[in-house]
Amino acid sequence: MREVGILEAKTGLSGLVAEVERTGEGIVLTRHGRAAAKIVPISQIPQRDPQTWRQVVEGILARRDAQPVVAGFDDLSWDELKRIARGDDRYD
The missing domain is CATH 3.40.1620.10 (YefM-like domain)
Incomplete structure (x- = not known):
């Protein structure tokens, strides 16, 4: 190859x-x-049947849904989340 x-x-x-x-x-x-x-x-590339793909997707969604929800972050805007993640306000 x-x-x-x-x-x-x-x-x-x-x-x-x-x-x-x-x-x-x-x-x-x-x-x-x-x-x-x-x-x-x-x-x-091995082809999977639609049922196998359905199982793969359902597994991904189940793992996503099993993640804990952190209270207080669901009402924040995208810009506020970026500011917090970057630590822009740590020197205030």
Whole structure:
């Protein structure tokens, strides 16, 4: 399997995708010489049936809903939440 650096992949993505389609072989994308991602033909991705996807989504939603709700934050605006997260008022 051929390896391509991220910068080269960024500048020539459409060519890499065309190569993968033509050859049917994946390409490994590297960052600092280490494998980071892979471009593979869609035919190599295992297909799941709709019931399996439903179970995956239901599991994600169940974990989300199981998270505790922190009182006092639900009425804050997005800008107020960002200010608190950044600690902008810590020097007041």
